[in-house]
Amino acid sequence: MSPARPSEVPTHDPQTRARLGWTLLALLLAWPVLRLAEFQPAALFAPGNLSVIGGFLAGFLPPETAPAFLALLGRATLETLAMATAGTALAFLIAVPLAFAGTRALSVSRIGPGPGRGIGAVVRPSARLVLMVLRAIPEIVWALLFVRALGLGPAAGVLALAITYGGMLGKVYAEILESTDTRPARALLEGGSGRIAALCYGLLPNTAQELASYTVYRWECAVRASVVMGFVGAGGLGQLMDQSMKMLNGGEASSILLVFLALVLLADALSNALRRLLA
Template structure:
C-alpha cells in the first residue's frame, strides 16, 4: 500500500494543521443548529420526494434494459445450449448483449448526466436517463450472474420438455432466486438515491442541486438538515431491502 499512498499524495494530517483545521472547524460549527424553518423544510421535503422519484424512475427504466438483456444472454436459458454447445447465432447474440451491458455500466452515471444535461437541459430528466443507462448495465450483468450461479436443473428440465424461455424463467429460476434478485434490486435503488443526490451537483435536479447551492452559500445549517434527510432516505431503503428479504426468504 505504501507506493499507492505516495502516488496518491495521501496526507490526512494536513486536515489538522494550521489554516485547514480552522477552516474545517468553522465549517462544521456552522452545521449547528440545523436549519428548521417551515418554508425551508417544505422545500427539502419536495426535493427529497423528487430525488426518490428520480432514483425510482431511473431504476424502472434500467429494468427495461436489464430484464430482456438478462433473459436473452443467460446461458442457462438457452435452448440451443441444451445439446452441450450453443449455436453460433445464439452465442454471437449473447456476447453482443454482454458487451452492450459492459459499455453501459463502464460509463459512470455522472458522465451520462453531463451528456444529458447538454442534450435535454437542466432538470430531473437528465438524472433519470443517466441512472437508467448505468444501472441497466449493472442490473443486467448481476442478474445474469445470479441466474447462472444457481441450480439450473429445474429450468433445464422445463426447456427439454418443450417450455419456452419465459416459462423456464418464471417457473424454474425465479422462485429459487427471487430473494437475491429483489434484494440486489433494492440495493441498487438505494445506490440510485445516493447517485441522484450527486447528479444534482451537475444540474440534474433533486436534493443534490439544493445541497450544492447551500454549500456554495456556506449555509451550514441548511447543509446539515439536508444531510440528515439524506441519511433517513438511505435508512428507509435499507429497511425496505430487509423487509423484502424476510418476505421472500
C-alpha cells in the same frame, strides 16, 4: 477409525504462514498504490487543518428548520425520490431482457446441437457487450450530456440513471441467475419447456430474494447518485445542497444530509421487508 489422541491434535493453524505471506504481499502491493494516490492521512491532524475542519463542521449546527426552507426541502426530496425511482424502473426494463438474453443457464443451444446454436453464440456475447457499454460510462457524464440536451431538471437525471444502472442491473442479474443451481432450469429446457418457463420455475424460486435485495440496493444507490447529479443541474436534493454550500449555509446543508440519511434508512427497511416477503 480411532479418535485422534491429544498429542496428535494440531496446536496451531496450519494455514498461518500462508495467510501471513499473502497479507505481507498485499501490503507490499498496496504501498506504491497509496503513494501514487498521495494518500497522507496524517495531514488531517495538522493543527491548522484541524481548526479549519472544526470551523467547517461547527457551521452545520444547528440544522435549518425555517418553514420556507423545509417546504423547499420537501419538494427537493420528492424530486430526488421520483428521479431515483423512475430511473431505476427504466433501468429494470433495460436490464431484464439483456440479462435474459445473456444468461447461459437459459441457453437452449447448450443442451445439445440444434439450429439455434449459431444464433445463441452471437446473441449472448452481444447482450453482454451492450451491458458493458451501458455501465462503462458514469451516470454523471450522461447527466451532463442530457442537461445540455433537455435543460435543467430531473429528466436528465432519470435518463442518466436508466442507461448506467441498466447495464449494472443486467450484469448482476445474469451473474445471480448463473450462480444458483441451474439443474432445474436445464431439466425444464431438456423436457421441451420454453426459456421463460425455465426462468420462472427453474431459476427465480432460488434467486428471488437476492434479485429483489440487489434491486433495492441499486435504488438506494440511485438516490445517492441523484443527489450527486443535482450538482450538475439535474434537480433534487443535490441542486439544493449545491445552492446551500455556495451560500455557506451549513444549517441548510445539515438538514439536507439528515433527510438523505433518512432516505438510506428507508431503503434498508424496504430491502429487509422484501426479503421477508419473498422468504
